[in-house]
Amino acid sequence: MIRLELLDRYSPALLDSNRAFSFLNFASIGSFIRQPPPSLAYFCDGMLMSGFMSRITGRAVQRVSFDFTSIADPVLRESEQRGKRVYVVGARQAELDRFVEKLGMQYPHLQLVGAHNGFFDVEQGTALQADIRRQRTNLLLVGLGAGLQERFILEALRGGFSGVAFTCGGFIRQEANASERYYPDAINRLHLRAFYRMYREPHTIKRYLLDYPSNALRLTELILRQQVAINVTAP
Template sequence: MIPILISHILRTNLRGLDNLFMDKGKIYTFLNPVSYLMALDRKDLFGQFDGIFADGSILVAAIRLLYGITVKRRSFDMTSMAPELFRFAENNGKMLYIVASKQEQVEKAVEIFKERYPKLKFMGCRNGYFVSEQEMDAEAKHITQVNPDFLIVGMGALMQERFLLKVRNAGFQGIGFTCGGFIHQTANNEIEYYPLWIDRMNLRFVYRMYKEKHTRKRYVQAALLFPARFLWEKLIFSWYKDSKPL
């Protein structure tokens, strides 16, 4: 018996991206050690997603160490999934829609994407700040009406998952992904946010702590709490499995 979040990650890991990009009406998110801690308290939310990717070498290593299974790191940035999705969309004439960051940032990011991928088509974009649930509901309905092939949402952990689930429940027939801070990073002229040597050495979280001061507290907290809670969850499920009557 495997915890629900790990089970989701393992199932998602078995899927090829081209197949995933063609499977309509699905929504996907990503977990790193920081967001994994949040997800442990919101399994009701994350359990409704069609797939969860292991975002970060630390989570990948933890799964390999405690469960003996190797999963591929997938992040929605230019070191991983984003260029594959953009190339797929270009080659197949697919339309994108983005909800993320501040308005000027998301618009600038779209311009940068178009420069890098001239054939990439955007159906629309808007900021990720909503004043009420009603505004979120209205935007979710609008997205289902314009019906983009791919929806990319970057609003911070939990909020972006809540919104993407709203869109799916409103009848969205495309494919949705959360993207964390990808749009914000791109808008700062950092589409290649991580230097190549940082990416190769799996030091992305250290680099982000250096570049973005607001991330330092949560990364330090995760460094202290994630190993303990991840191990505890494994022990609890192992005990439950062993204690069940034959």
């Protein structure tokens, strides 16, 4: 039996928890089904997933994504105001450098205590985890792609990390390569984010056109066979 822990919305109170959170859409659900991580709570990343889960569970489950159309600004703004110590992991070094510079301009008082690119071996990863703890990190953001990023934040918790961790997928890379915000306001208002991403990042076309429907059918099958148990909770 696969057990899926879903949060129905985001709350600022989660920033004071010692937990790890990730985000599910109909692409990343594939890696979840193959190897469901233990002790991890999820948000519904995207309108399709939130609509699907709302219908399946009978609960209103909101779309929550780690980007500037959703919770990225509330999380970073609250962390800045409360003096949270932030550590970022992901993207290539040049992209990470641009992202850090951008954060500094948008959140000038944010305590960014560490930043590491997303390319490291096992030994370097161990040293990185130690540095995250040594810096007394309160908020850990990790964008390593589905599967890898979930394992990284769970390893952080098991290693003694005492803050809150969020995966963030391609957020670091996307914002590093955007002149202002990755999604223009008009695209966000019209809910055309998926189409815009296919335009900006053609490699995602397969994900939306093939992976989404096949994973949706697979998930539906598992639910109907009672091989997936979904628990929706409030923050």
